[in-house]
Amino acid sequence: DTAVSQTPKYLVTQMGNDKSIKCEQNLGHDTMYWYKQDSKKFLKIMFSYNNKELIINETVPNRFSPKSPDKAHLNLHINSLELGDSAVYFCASSQGPTSWETQYFGPGTRLLVL
């Protein structure tokens, strides 16, 4: 059984379009995250939700808007896509938001903006 799943796996779109990435976890975790991995493999957190409440909001353009309809889902909507948004986006989850909770990552969504 897949613990953290993301859809779609690949996303190719034109500049200016709006797109969404969906994430679901079946681990019963309370906390979910979105990370961005650039072409140099650098992994940086974007957002985190705990029990559907936003707890981390890094310096991310307003064009990115996360939504957590329930504890098991965290979606990422991106407006007016730009070339620089091309990256791999990873969803992750953990039991809770405390210091040493293991984070479990999804397989990633590869976004290419043309």
Added chain:
Amino acid sequence: GENVEQHPSTLSVQEGDSAVIKCTYSDSASNYFPWYKQELGKGPQLIIDIRSNVGEKKDQRIAVTLNKTAKHFSLHITETQPEDSAVYFCAARGQGAQKLVFGQGTRLTINP
């Protein structure tokens, strides 16, 4: 805020030899240090972690050491095998902090 530096960026070793990856962190309050392995086309997976109250932790061929005074920690892989080839990330998290800060990653290649 926390800053994590990881070296080397690439590492190539012969199968059966050992591999060592090193990380330094800036926040002396950090107390949790996980290591993740990312295989091609997949998400990162936790392979081992260490808390600040211990200096070393071992799990079969993998070990992590922590030097709190010097603010650095290392991943040691012994008897390397081809399936160890991947990108490895270290990370650090401060007490009360809500986010992990990752190093830049090390691409490890095991040569047969």
